[in-house]
Amino acid sequence: MTTWESNASFAAALDACCQRVKNGEPLEDCLADYPAAYHSELTRLVPVAGRLAKVGQDPTPAFQARLERQLLTAVAEEQRRQRVGWLSRLLSSFLLGPVARIATIVAVVFVIIIAGGYGVVNASDNTLPGNPLYYVKVVRESAAMALARDGSAKVGVNANQIAERGHELKLAIQLRASPRTVQSVALRLAQATNQMVNLALELRTNGNPQPANRALATIRTMQQRLDVLIGQASPADRPTLERLRAFLSQEEQRLETSSRQPGAGRSLTPLRPAQGKLSGHSK
Amino acid sequence: MRQAPEDVAALIHRAKAYDQAAFAELYRKTVGPVYRYLSARVARVEEAEELTQDVFLAALNGIQSLRAEDEAALMSWLFQIARNKLADSLRRRYRQPVAPLEEAEDMPTEQPRPDEAAEAWEEQTEVRQALDHLTSEQREVIICKYVLGYDNSQTAKQVGKNVNAVNQLHHRALASLHRLLSRPEKVS
Numbered sequence: 001m002t003t004w005e006s007n008a009s010f011a012a013a014l015d016a017c018c019q020r021v022k023n024g025e026p027l028e029d030c031l032a033d034y035p036a037a038y039h040s041e042l043t044r045l046v047p048v049a050g051r052l053a054k055v056g057q058d059p060t061p062a063f064q065a066r067l068e069r070q071l072l073t074a075v076a077e078e079q080r081r082q083r084v085g086w087l088s089r090l091l092s093s094f095l096l097g098p099v100a101r102i103a104t105i106v107a108v109v110f111v112i113i114i115a116g117g118y119g120v121v122n123a124s125d126n127t128l129p130g131n132p133l134y135y136v137k138v139v140r141e142s143a144a145m146a147l148a149r150d151g152s153a154k155v156g157v158n159a160n161q162i163a164e165r166g167h168e169l170k171l172a173i174q175l176r177a178s179p180r181t182v183q184s185v186a187l188r189l190a191q192a193t194n195q196m197v198n199l200a201l202e203l204r205t206n207g208n209p210q211p212a213n214r215a216l217a218t219i220r221t222m223q224q225r226l227d228v229l230i231g232q233a234s235p236a237d238r239p240t241l242e243r244l245r246a247f248l249s250q251e252e253q254r255l256e257t258s259s260r261q262p263g264a265g266r267s268l269t270p271l272r273p274a275q276g277k278l279s280g281h282s283k
Numbered sequence: 284m285r286q287a288p289e290d291v292a293a294l295i296h297r298a299k300a301y302d303q304a305a306f307a308e309l310y311r312k313t314v315g316p317v318y319r320y321l322s323a324r325v326a327r328v329e330e331a332e333e334l335t336q337d338v339f340l341a342a343l344n345g346i347q348s349l350r351a352e353d354e355a356a357l358m359s360w361l362f363q364i365a366r367n368k369l370a371d372s373l374r375r376r377y378r379q380p381v382a383p384l385e386e387a388e389d390m391p392t393e394q395p396r397p398d399e400a401a402e403a404w405e406e407q408t409e410v411r412q413a414l415d416h417l418t419s420e421q422r423e424v425i426i427c428k429y430v431l432g433y434d435n436s437q438t439a440k441q442v443g444k445n446v447n448a449v450n451q452l453h454h455r456a457l458a459s460l461h462r463l464l465s466r467p468e469k470v471s
Contacts, residue, residue, distance in 0.1 A: 004454060011450035014457070015435065022429065045457040048330055050465065054403065055410050056430030058325040063332050064314055071339055072303050078343065079301040122457065174340045228375060 004041055013038050018049035073126035074175060080131070128172055129184040137164075151203045155211035156224045158196035159218040165189035169241070172232050176208050182237045193219065197251045212255055219252045292352045299346055309357070310339060316431050317361050323430040324369055324415075326408050337368045355440050362441070413463040421456035424449055 004010050016029040028048055031039050124136035141161055148154040168185045171177075200215040223245065230241045291312075319336055320354035322331040341364050342349075351357040402435055420442060427438040439449045 005451045008447070008450070014454060015450070018428075018457075019353070045461055048457050048460045051406065051410050051464065052425060052429040052460070055407050055414070056319040056426070057328075057331070059318040059332070059335065060313060063318075064311075067332075067336055067339060068307060068310055069315065070336070071343060072307060074340065074343055075301050075303050076308045079303075082301065091465065171340075174337070174344065174417075176344065231375070 009037060010038055014042060014045060017042055017046045020092070021046050021050045022053040027146045059231070060149070070126040070171075077175065126167075126171060128168055128177055128181050129188075130178075130181055149235075151199055152208065155196055155200050155203070155215060158192050158199070159214060160190060161192040162196065162218055162222055165192060166222055169229055170225070173229055173237060176234065179236045179240065182233075183240050186240050189222070190244060190247050193222075193248060193251050197254055198257065216252065216255050219248050219255070223248050223252070288314075291354045291357060295346075295349060295351060299349070306343070312354070313358065313361055313411050314339070316358060317365055319430050320362060320365055320426060321369065325372070325412065326411060330372070334365070334368050334372060338364045341368065355437065359441060373426065409464065410460075413460050416463055417456055417459055420444070421452050421459065424452040425456045425460070428453065 013034045017027065017034070020030045021027055027043065030046070031042060034042065090194055124133040124140070127134040127137060141157070141164075144160075145154060146156045148157050165188050169182065169189065172182050172185055196215050196218065200212040203210075205213040226241055226245045226248065230238060230245065233241050291309075294305045294309050298309055299308055314335065318331060318335045321334045321338070323330075325331050325334065338361060342361060345364070349357070349360055351360055414425065417425065423442045424438055427433040427441050428435075433441065435446045439446045442449065442452075444452070
């Protein structure tokens with residue numbers, strides 16, 4: 001230990017000068033308030049404090065708001081799960097079933113109409129399959145697909161869907177959602193990927209390679225995210241994610257193989273991700 | 284302004300019952316320091332945002348195990364989660380290093396990036412890399428004092444040391460940073 005380190009009076013001077021320099025005051029002004037014996041050590045160390053003040057940023061308001069929405073949806077989800085715990089035991093004999101599910105959908109559509117949509121659509125952002133608001137997101141995505149002006153735009157919509165499913169997978173794993181929820185999201189992700197690849201190959205055959213490039217980039221980004229998620233997933237969810245990872249590799253290969261062949265994408269083999277493939281059992 | 288400890292304790296109690304308003308208030312109170320803490324350690328905005336998201340989702344998952352009664356203890360708990368998430372992220376990065384080009388593409392850029400911003404980014408990266416070379420206690424003291432703006436007693440509470448020990452860690456940290464940042468080959 002140096003003599004300076006154990007000197008409480010110097011420690012106070014160092015602390016005060018660091019704060020003053022961090023707040024923009026010149027070092028010389030601070031040195032003038034302390035004994036000359038301190039000056040060389042203060043001159044050596046205090047400028048470092050000025051540099052430290054620049055690391056550590058504040059979050060943007062947009063990010064804060066987005067995360068808050070996501071967290072509150074997750075809190076509501078948790079609350080719902082707790083409630084469903086005893087409610088389902090009480091009501092399962094006569095309420096839960098296909099009729100209730102249809103009634104829920106009707107109710108959601110009704111709420112969308114009554115509430116003018118915006119709040120509900122926003123609230124549906126961070127939902128998972130099984131939550132009634134998830135249907136709002138599905139409807140919104142279908143609408144985006146229907147409104148896409150051409151094939152290239154449709155590939156873009158698919159790419160957004162894939163990113164959204166990736167986000168849902170992450171949420172499902174972090175919130176320890178049921179394996180069934182993870183399977184459902186994985187299946188939707190596989191379907192969106194398959195749809196995107198088919199469309200991108202068709203467009204490439206017609207002389208437009210851009211959508212295929214975007215599809216390839218989307219698949220590769222998703223593969224990287226999946227690699228991380230596989231490491232974080234519970235043993236029950238891991239096989240589903242690994243099958244999805246393998247499926248994405250197949251789709252990636254389709255895009256790559258066809259780009260090397262003359263007349264790329266002409267002989268399309270529609271690859272339908274069978275439900276059983278991802279859920280681990282055939283239906 | 285800091286709230287009375289019983290207020291935070293009450294909020295935590297309500298948050299444990301999944302009260303949305305209480306959770307939102309705790310989130311708003313803590314998101315700034317958590318994000319600043321993480322952004323002092325990682326260069327990319329996206330990574331800091333993703334880690335912050337991971338911290339709060341983990342906090343929601345683990346809220347039943349939270350034993351904090353005041354804001355300082357709550358922050359300690361959140362910073363501990365943040366440290367774990369950072370360690371996970373660094374482990375992943377070690378296993379799958381990001382290609383330099385990819386990293387460059389991910390830098391927080393506005394096109395074209397002005398020279399001044401580029402210099403500031405390089406300066407911050409250099410300081411972050413120097414922070415990585417400190418001991419964990421020295422780094423915590425520096426982050427508490429310069430990134431979170433804590434005073435000595437708050438810093439002491441956060442790192443679990445007395446004020447004298449914090450002063451010594453502070454001095455040694457600054458001396459190490461001075462050495463690291465003035466090396467001609469800089470920190471890598």
